[in-house]
């Protein structure tokens with residue numbers, strides 16, 4: 041199982057990406073859950089699970105002092 045981290049270049053959301061050796065195949069693409077930026081296009085060679093780990097700073101305005 042191969043793990044890596046992905047940071048969305050558009051909104052800085054953090055994702056954990058895990059390659060699974062289950063025999064299943066992921067195809068299509070994974071888009072950022074928050075801004076819809078395409079983070080990865082799956083070519084069907086591995087099964088990949090990606091989950092959100094770090095929410096981007098959405099309190100930006102509130103902390104702007």
Ligand SMILES: [Zn+2]
Pocket residue numbers: 048049050051052053072073074075076077
């Ligand atoms: Zn994003």
